[in-house]
Amino acid sequence: MSDTTLSDRLETWQELGQDLANCPVRHVLDHLAAKWTTLILLELSQGPARFNAIGRALPDISKRMLTQSLRDLERDGLIARAVFPTKPPSVEYRLTEMGQSLLGPLGALIDWAKTHADPIAEARRAYVSA
Numbered sequence: 001m002s003d004t005t006l007s008d009r010l011e012t013w014q015e016l017g018q019d020l021a022n023c024p025v026r027h028v029l030d031h032l033a034a035k036w037t038t039l040i041l042l043e044l045s046q047g048p049a050r051f052n053a054i055g056r057a058l059p060d061i062s063k064r065m066l067t068q069s070l071r072d073l074e075r076d077g078l079i080a081r082a083v084f085p086t087k088p089p090s091v092e093y094r095l096t097e098m099g100q101s102l103l104g105p106l107g108a109l110i111d112w113a114k115t116h117a118d119p120i121a122e123a124r125r126a127y128v129s130a
Helices: 003-015 028-031 035-044 051-057 062-074 099-127
Strands: 078-085 090-095
Touching: 028 035, 035 051, 035 062, 035 078, 035 090, 035 099, 051 062, 051 090, 062 078, 090 099
Parallel strands: none
Antiparallel strands: 078 090
């Protein structure tokens, strides 16, 4: 996607009386840009997982934050929660079809970040020393 295309979209939204504060995708992007959202989606891209397995894969996330992030992803339709009638009940999380469809764009963003990680780090060092 070129900058011109993004500018055209912004102009179209503004012509429709919308501004960036009410951008039609802002709430989606705000949620997807959250640190844990991306990592949880990447973990579930490997297949269904239980709460504790996700927590072990992301050891620096608190149980509270993991719970909230999973609820938000479920609310948004990106993951599904299945409860199995065991004693105690076991819960498994998996990507929905919509969640699976996000993996392509997410992969492109990850590739971009890997490609530009060193130049960004260098720019940060230069900024701090300036």
